[in-house]
Amino acid sequence: MMELEYSSSLNGASFLLFELKQVVKLKRLGFSEEEIRNKVKEENLFQFSNPNRINRALPSVMRRGEVIDETLADLILESSIDISKVINLYTIMKTDVLFYEFMNEVVSEKLHNNDFLLEKKDINVFFVNKAEQSNKVADWSEINLEKLKRAYMQVLFESGMLKNRRSNELTRLFIDPQVKDHLIKIGDQSFLSAMGE
Structure with a gap:
């Protein structure tokens, strides 16, 4: 890793x-x-x-x-757009540890509790906590943080995890068994869990 x-x-x-x-x-x-x-x-x-x-x-x-191996390459290029979106979401989490933690600590937590409302305060609390744990995050400007929060929402929307761009209503992703099995096989089930599996 x-x-x-x-x-x-x-x-x-x-x-x-x-x-x-x-x-x-x-x-x-x-x-x-x-x-x-x-x-x-x-x-x-x-x-x-x-x-x-x-x-x-x-x-x-x-x-x-x-982070895309041959199996995922075949799937992202030859399968449905929904499968591609899930694989893309996985690559974003795999290469961006802060976004992975956001998915793991906020989004999947909500989905596991059947709470489908992602509120502004959930995102704000996440970043406040990270700023307390990391000087790097603490040093980011307000503008940078606001942009980042929007970028996170954009990723959730484009991956299919947010009902629509305006809403803060989460929805469960359908993760194709081929993707699921492969991620488990390569030892990346934590990313499935972060997607709410």
Whole structure:
């Protein structure tokens, strides 16, 4: 497991499922990391209108690509959009320890208690606790934190865990048995649990 430290990189790199698929496709074709980076930039494979956005998003997408093995690559490229979303959510948790803790300590806790309301105070309490445990989080500006809270909600919405963008109502993800079995097989059941399984 990569030793991860708390980061607010989700600010510039929210869900990015389409972008992850581009990277996984190239990886599968045997391109090196360096070649993938260059190709994404030169051919604007992410289809961003703003080139600066590529530089902000690419490191996160590359990290997510690294945690996708062949089985997950096949599933994310060839299965339904719902399966892809679950795998993408897994890669975000796997590469962003703060977001994983948020899923584990807040979202899955709620789902396990059949409490489907994710309130603003739940998110605020989570960040206050993290700021008490980590100087790094404590040093983040209010603006950065507000953006990060929005990014977290955006990821929940795009993964299908929030009913709609405006609401704070959680919904259980359906996790395909192929994904479930594979994550258990590779020893990553804690991520399933964090998704509320």
